[in-house]
Amino acid sequence: MEIRPIISSLSRHKITAWLLIIEIALTCAIICNAVFLISQRLERMNMVSGIAEHELVEIQLANLGVRPDGKARTRQDLAALRQIPGVSEASLVNQMPFSSSETNNTIKLDPAQKAPTLSAALYWGERLSPTFGTQLIAGRDLREDDYRDLDAVNKAAAGGDPNDKALPRVLIITQSVADRLWPGANPLGKQVYFGKTPVTVVGVVAHLVRPSSLSSGAEYSFLVPIRPVVGDGSSYLIRTAPQERQRVLKAALAALKANDPRRVVIEHRTWDDVRSEFFQNDRAMAGLLVGVCVALLVVTALGIVGLGSFWVAQRRRTIGVRRALGATRANILHYFQTENFLLATIGIVIGMALAYAINLFLMLHYELPRLPGIYFPVGAVLLWLIGQLAVLGPALRAAAVPPVVATRSV
Amino acid sequence: MFGYYLDMALRSLKRNRMLTALMVLAIALGIGASMTTLTVLHVLSGDPMPGTSQTLFYPQLEPRDMDGYQPADDPPDQLSWIDGMNLLHAKRADHQALMTGGTVPVQPTQSSVDPFYSDARYTTADFFPMFKAPMRYGRAWSTTDDDSKARVAVISSKLNDKLFSGKDSTGQTLQLGDAAVRIVGVLDRWRPNPHFYDINISGSYSPTEDVFLPLSTARDLKLTISGMMNCWGGHNDNLEIAPCTWLQFWVQMDSPIKVAAYRDYLNHYSQDQKALGRFQRPVKVRLLDLMGWLDYQKVVPSDVRLQTWLAFGFLLVCLVNTVGLMLAKFMRRAGELGVRRALGASKRALFAQLLVESGVIGLSGGICGLLLAFLGLWLVRQRPSDYATLAHLDMSMLLTTFLLAVGASLVAGLLPAWRACQITPALQLKSN
Numbered sequence: 001m002e003i004r005p006i007i008s009s010l011s012r013h014k015i016t017a018w019l020l021i022i023e024i025a026l027t028c029a030i031i032c033n034a035v036f037l038i039s040q041r042l043e044r045m046n047m048v049s050g051i052a053e054h055e056l057v058e059i060q061l062a063n064l065g066v067r068p069d070g071k072a073r074t075r076q077d078l079a080a081l082r083q084i085p086g087v088s089e090a091s092l093v094n095q096m097p098f099s100s101s102e103t104n105n106t107i108k109l110d111p112a113q114k115a116p117t118l119s120a121a122l123y124w125g126e127r128l129s130p131t132f133g134t135q136l137i138a139g140r141d142l143r144e145d146d147y148r149d150l151d152a153v154n155k156a157a158a159g160g161d162p163n164d165k166a167l168p169r170v171l172i173i174t175q176s177v178a179d180r181l182w183p184g185a186n187p188l189g190k191q192v193y194f195g196k197t198p199v200t201v202v203g204v205v206a207h208l209v210r211p212s213s214l215s216s217g218a219e220y221s222f223l224v225p226i227r228p229v230v231g232d233g234s235s236y237l238i239r240t241a242p243q244e245r246q247r248v249l250k251a252a253l254a255a256l257k258a259n260d261p262r263r264v265v266i267e268h269r270t271w272d273d274v275r276s277e278f279f280q281n282d283r284a285m286a287g288l289l290v291g292v293c294v295a296l297l298v299v300t301a302l303g304i305v306g307l308g309s310f311w312v313a314q315r316r317r318t319i320g321v322r323r324a325l326g327a328t329r330a331n332i333l334h335y336f337q338t339e340n341f342l343l344a345t346i347g348i349v350i351g352m353a354l355a356y357a358i359n360l361f362l363m364l365h366y367e368l369p370r371l372p373g374i375y376f377p378v379g380a381v382l383l384w385l386i387g388q389l390a391v392l393g394p395a396l397r398a399a400a401v402p403p404v405v406a407t408r409s410v
Numbered sequence: 411m412f413g414y415y416l417d418m419a420l421r422s423l424k425r426n427r428m429l430t431a432l433m434v435l436a437i438a439l440g441i442g443a444s445m446t447t448l449t450v451l452h453v454l455s456g457d458p459m460p461g462t463s464q465t466l467f468y469p470q471l472e473p474r475d476m477d478g479y480q481p482a483d484d485p486p487d488q489l490s491w492i493d494g495m496n497l498l499h500a501k502r503a504d505h506q507a508l509m510t511g512g513t514v515p516v517q518p519t520q521s522s523v524d525p526f527y528s529d530a531r532y533t534t535a536d537f538f539p540m541f542k543a544p545m546r547y548g549r550a551w552s553t554t555d556d557d558s559k560a561r562v563a564v565i566s567s568k569l570n571d572k573l574f575s576g577k578d579s580t581g582q583t584l585q586l587g588d589a590a591v592r593i594v595g596v597l598d599r600w601r602p603n604p605h606f607y608d609i610n611i612s613g614s615y616s617p618t619e620d621v622f623l624p625l626s627t628a629r630d631l632k633l634t635i636s637g638m639m640n641c642w643g644g645h646n647d648n649l650e651i652a653p654c655t656w657l658q659f660w661v662q663m664d665s666p667i668k669v670a671a672y673r674d675y676l677n678h679y680s681q682d683q684k685a686l687g688r689f690q691r692p693v694k695v696r697l698l699d700l701m702g703w704l705d706y707q708k709v710v711p712s713d714v715r716l717q718t719w720l721a722f723g724f725l726l727v728c729l730v731n732t733v734g735l736m737l738a739k740f741m742r743r744a745g746e747l748g749v750r751r752a753l754g755a756s757k758r759a760l761f762a763q764l765l766v767e768s769g770v771i772g773l774s775g776g777i778c779g780l781l782l783a784f785l786g787l788w789l790v791r792q793r794p795s796d797y798a799t800l801a802h803l804d805m806s807m808l809l810t811t812f813l814l815a816v817g818a819s820l821v822a823g824l825l826p827a828w829r830a831c832q833i834t835p836a837l838q839l840k841s842n
């Protein structure tokens with residue numbers, strides 16, 4: 001196909017041609033970035049939690065008034081929960097992955113060090129790892145004799161004696177923390193300092209995501225041997241088979257109510273709901289971006305169809321003359337297809353540069369990573385395809401123009 | 411003349427229905443999307459205290475020890491109990507209030523309603539006059555009540571509706587778990603957006619709390635506090651002396667001289683505390699006004715800004731699309747325009763006529779876009795975000811939409827109309 005006549009014909013419609021190029025360029029730039037944003041959101045929504053997500057239900061209770069017998073009540077509640085048929089584990093935990101409130105603590109590797117080494121989320125509760133379903137990859141789980149009561153821990157921490165027997169002495173870390181603190185070395189037996197209190201690492205779990213500050217070390221989490229009491233934001237976490245969750249949830253609520261009716265249920269849900277609620281904004285944003293991408297492609301495609309139809313109508317006579325002079329239908333069809341390909345290519349080249357610029361802007365203002373190179377060829381192919389599909393209709397109509405048109409005036 | 415142009419425009423648009431529909435739809439989609447996002451942005455970045463916001467200030471101090479000190483560190487976002495109480499009792503501003511969030515168990519007297527937990531705010535007497543909180547019944551508590559840890563409460567009209575079916579409940583008892591407090595006031599509808607006085611509480615656009623109690627009373631009753639808490643140094647369970655920041659403190663001053671004096675006071679206070687050994691880091695104070703504070707806290711979600719950028723990008727594509735189509739359409743009519751020129755129509759007249767045609771497209775697009783914006787905002791309101799319920803079109807945004815629609819379409823019409831006027835009549839007449 002000769003390109004020269006196409007260019008010479010386009011040069012007589014400079015403004016219109018440029019408008020089409022700009023439209024393709026803008027669409028290309030926005031779509032590349034929007035698809036990238038969508039992929040980022042999906043990645044976030046599919047973040048590994050490290051726990052047995054489909055087997056957990058949560059119940060959060062709050063007391064009406066001050067309870068002096070919190071410890072006994074918690075023991076009684078847990079015993080009742082563990083007796084429900086189908087329940088394999090139950091625990092009272094201070095916080096859960098993917099929830100809005102978060103308890104963190106900073107640690108040091110040396111008590112004399114000025115700035116803390118890292119800040120990590122603290123998870124505590126009895127039989128925590130078997131309930132969460134975290135995967136222990138080194139060392140041992142927390143043992144009964146490791147555990148301390150929360151009120152005693154608080155009192156001891158306020159006392160200021162770093163060697164107080166009431167403070168926990170061991171903890172479990174995630175692989176992510178181990179890699180950050182002692183890259184390449186065996187973390188078992190190493191010590192970290194909570195203030196001036198030394199705590200020994202006894203185990204490593206593969207994954208455990210923190211509650212909410214996912215951007216500052218998503219898996220910087222510790223499991224510490226502390227027993228909380230019911231109330232104060234702690235939740236009962238119950239593990240069961242996925243198909244039993246609704247039944248167990250109902251039975252658990254009844255059991256807890258029977259133990260003490262003077263309590264308010266703040267939250268009761270399956271852990272799948274926890275994840276779904278936590279990422280609802282990401283899901284909405286991803287949905288919106290998909291909507292905008294589709295709308296953009298449709299508008300651009302319709303624009304190409306519209307312009308194509310105009311050009312075909314305008315050149316009806318010229319097409320007739322070419323047909324009369326011996327051009328085949330395929331020649332005419334290819335002419336319009338090549339013309340569109342040419343315009344799309346220029347648009348895509350400009351669009352890629354623009355996409356890169358927009359990405360730089362987003363990196364600066366929205367802490368987004370660099371656009372991966374794969375988006376450029378994929379975006380280009382997509383727009384070429386859209387362009388060819390959109391121009392096909394008008395081009396076929398052009399090819400159908402009979403040679404006899406040339407002999408008619410007007 | 412305008413009527414004639416309008417008639418011609420409508421005829422021309424009718425001749426090519428699909429194309430007209432396409433152009434109107436493109437503009438409508440672009441306007442609808444950008445107005446929806448712009449309205450959300452407008453609502454979220456609005457002034458929660460119009461008229462008063464420039465007199466409200468949020469003091470920040472640097473009370474931490476040298477552990478992990480970085481010279482560039484910002485002072486903490488909140489105050490400790492000791493500093494909060496010191497600043498409160500110094501009374502150096504026209505009004506000042508110290509506060510924190512909390513949750514309280516509410517036990518209705520009717521047995522038909524189950525006990526429930528309500529969001530609460532524990533604060534001091536000036537909160538109500540300073541933030542111009544409107545009272546439906548009764549009054550706020552006084553400084554004396556603060557000092558005497560009085561068992562009093564102000565409740566929201568929502569809670570009043572729920573517990574007392576909207577009747578004047580002042581003097582009634584509100585049972586909060588083991589404690590009983592006397593209701594002294596009922597707020598009228600009041601929801602400043604964002605929830606500026608404490609933006610750490612479950613989203614920056616959460617509704618106003620249902621129960622307001624004197625801070626001293628809440629501490630005395632050991633009620634649950636909620637919100638952000640940052641601690642340093644040793645751990646301490648007693649929050650009244652713990653090295654933890656967990657209180658918000660607001661002051662009101664009506665003149666720049668007082669503001670400057672207050673800043674000096676904060677500096678002196680910090681120096682005194684440093685001399686006493688309580689503060690260890692170099693003195694750093696900050697006194698942002700309300701809007702400055704919201705800006706510093708980056709209250710508007712970044713997703714919302716991103717959506718606005720995206721929508722305007724989309725509008726741009728739609729406009730370019732419409733310009734292209736309109737240009738092609740006008741150029742196609744070169745012959746007709748040539749005849750009109752040859753018969754004596756001036757360039758100006760042709761230009762006006764074409765502009766009317768593009769204006770009709772733009773206006774229809776704008777009106778459809780407005781409808782789409784209503785639909786878009788309705789969709790936003792169905793979303794679970796804390797700001798979702800706020801997404802409504804107000805008068806100023808309605809006007810903006812309208813202007814945007816007309817402006818966009820005129821801009822879209824100018825280039826094609828101007829280009830189409832540049833034709834040489836003789837050439838057009840000859841070629842046919």
